[in-house]
Amino acid sequence: MIELAHVSKWYGPAQVLDDCSMTIAKGEVVVICGPSGSGKSTLIKCINGLEPFSKGTITVDGISVGDRTTNLPKLRSRIGMVFQSFELFPHMTACENIVLAQQKVLGRNREAATAKAAELLARMGLAEHATKFPAQLSGGQQQRVAIARALAMDPIAMLFDEPTSALDPEMITEVLDVMVKLAEDGMTMAVVTHEMGFARKVADRVVFMDQGSIVEDADKEAFFGTPRSQRAQLFLSKILQH
């Protein structure tokens, strides 16, 4: 469903992505991890064209992301994305956040969009918060609204860019629970995260990145059992210590 082939990217003289190739099949959950600055976030943002890339090709559901003739807004509307800092629209209520793109992009009418928002908020355990503004919600609640906002578009795949990194520890679980549920329901997911517990639980594959390149791309069991690369071993030993 998602295919990256030899993707490279430079910011001026600095190379941030170096010949990255990977595929994510339909229904697969791929966790992307690695030290900060390794290019994970950049890579995932290339998938929906939020970040342009310099070389290589990315195709999503057969559509080339880098192609100049591709209708990027249309493609993006089919790929959900969740950001580290939630990025809810602060001037809209939770419900309005979820309704906006349904109406303006998918052309759903107000009733249908609102009904969908209510259903998703209920699924996220946030039914009573529909009319609240983001500033009135906790981080965990905001992130769940953000997930609902992405799901409202009926995406074919979901991208998560460090969805729990900005959260207080006690709120991480409520967001991860929602993501686990989503994975179990068969959603195609690419998740940049340091939550190895999440990876162990639902990932099909783990991709390890360092200094802009994909160092390891392995089945979950293989990755956590015996990572082949030294760098991945070192990384794992560091984050699994505690």
Place this chain on the structure above:
Amino acid sequence: MFAGFDFGILWLNAPFLWNGMLLTLQLTLLAVSGGLLLGIVLAVGRLSPIKPLAWLVEGYVNFLRSMPLILVIFWFYTLVPKLIGRPVSGFYSVLIAFVMFEAAYYSEIIRAGISSVRRNQISAAKALGLTNLQSMRYVVLPQAVRNMIPVLLTQSIVMLQDTSLVYVVGLRDFLTSADIVASRDNRPTELYLFVAIVFLIVCFSASRLVNRLRRRYAL
């Protein structure tokens, strides 16, 4: 202190002065709305990825901001009739001058307001499939407007004061009306004092309103 002054003159000329005030308010309102509309267009142009367009707008804004307003009023007073080949009322030439001039200032305020919205908000809007224009319209501008409303209102208060410059083309705004009465009845002190007090009251209450809005809409 006010012995020998005759403030009854204000009462006698109240309808005349009120008409002047109406013109002042009308000019301010039209100039502010027109300036805002053009200002938005300029700000979007200045932030446009199309470089020549951004430069053109930047040139316009910097040029007008370097000019004294009174000069711009003189220009349009002589220029507009020549451009369209027939005489134009002072009101319209002055209004055009105000709109063009204020738009330069408004566009800078709007540009700052737009830039104050975090870049990731645009990413989030785009990730949902909104086009650039839709992201601007539904996500960036509503937030930017909240940030810039206090500054825009302050600029509009300045605009209200600046309308008195239409004196130079003989439009009967509030100050000009007062001046006419002052010279006719030889009562300059009473009249100018009155004008000062009215401006003080209007501008002071407007500033208070701005401060209340600032507190209310702080995001």
